[in-house]
Amino acid sequence: MEETLEFPALLRLIDERSTAFRAAIAAAPDLDAQVPTCPEWTLFDLAQHLGEGRRAWAATVAEGPGASARSAPEGPAAPREREALLDWLAASAQHLLDALREAGPDRGCWTWWGASQSPQTCAAVARHQLQEVAVHTYDAQLAAGVPQPLPAEVALDGAEDFLLTCVATTSPWPHKPATVDFHAAEGRSWRLSLSAEGARTTRVTDATPSDASARGTAADLVMVLYGRAALHSLELDGDPHVFALLAAWEPED
Template sequence: MTERLDFATLLRLIDERSAAFLRAVAAAPDVDVPVPSCPEWTLFDLVQHLGTGQRWWAAVVAAGPAEGPPAKDTAAAPREREALTAWYAESNELLMSALREVGPERGCWTWWSAGVSPANAWAVARRRVHEVLVHTYDAQLAAGAAEPMPSDIAIDGVAEFLDTCNSTPAAWPHEPAAVHYHATEGRSWLLALDGTGAWPAPLPPAAAPPSVSATGTAEELLLFVWGRRTPSDLEVQGDRRVFERLIAWEPEE
């Protein structure tokens, strides 16, 4: 694992980003405006998606170690804006309460347990920080303009995505590759892709030349790995096909 924010900081960030998310929802013309970064979604769809996720992960954390996740609540969120934002605030508090009650080391089911992120409440909190961070960006776009992300959170967001989403023992189906990510704020990461899987790590000073590298601000890199930017939005050197293959890859473990 490449980064470690403490649990209290993660809980604070979930609340702070959720507050920013709700401000964006309140600033939008209405909840039926399209979300440019989430094709075919309206702002209502975005709020429902994020709120349902907060409720589901609250149930996952509360259930503790399990072979599989609890069923998702499929009840629709209210469509009127004031009721919708109250519903999201309640959803967020359900997650926060569950996380506070169990503490960071409580084990639970996760979909990323085969990778380097731990299957516990700390990793759930970290994942939800960045889920809310990116969807706040989406909501701000729908409301008119996105605000700059806090760079320290975006830095952890790049590392978290690599740890959680690009970490697997499933064999990479192409020739081995090394991917470097360089944030202009001074942080860099390595993603190794080979027959043993995909494994992220901090970039060592004497690392071998990569197959491909991407350089940008931490926010730009975070939006890239989350699918809101393309390689053309970054400074890319090396074989761009590696990025194309990585984006298209759906590993089976």
């Protein structure tokens, strides 16, 4: 399995997860069903969110590095009729994939994660978009009664992307410096270092002990990181207070 997914693989997997999302929408008994992992949304709301988000990111990628904020979604609103909705979702995913292919991986792009460890490039956008689609596919499958774990290659890349994009920050850690390790059962580990310089993530390459650690499958880690599962669903070790402080932390940048 690749250590880091290349751009063509990211696009392939966005397409695959988008197809799986539509399959869940097609299989659901009722589009007004509540989504357990997004309780404020129905399945229709989730589909609307996913489609509009992909259209907005397609427009942002197409606008190029000069964009100062994420662009508004382009095209028609999400239709209520199921078959039309499925066609609209397919078109939304295709708009994103076409924009990313046209731009290429190295082109600059506006992103909201400027202070993180992820670059502001179309490759980084594709990487995070894969996780957006993958996690919401799980949400839709759960609501439709057919939940499936994230594919291992998606989950391994997703755990790393979350730690680099959503957790890494230059905002000072307001507590005693600490390290937290995240171990995927598939054989990959990451260390989150928390200090006055912020939060930075690295791959774990030695056996130096951390202050706290969490272990599970890569899919389990992603579900916990995205708030779809409780922390105690993982195998925890070390100081539990560090996890409590991390969960309560609200960085300024």
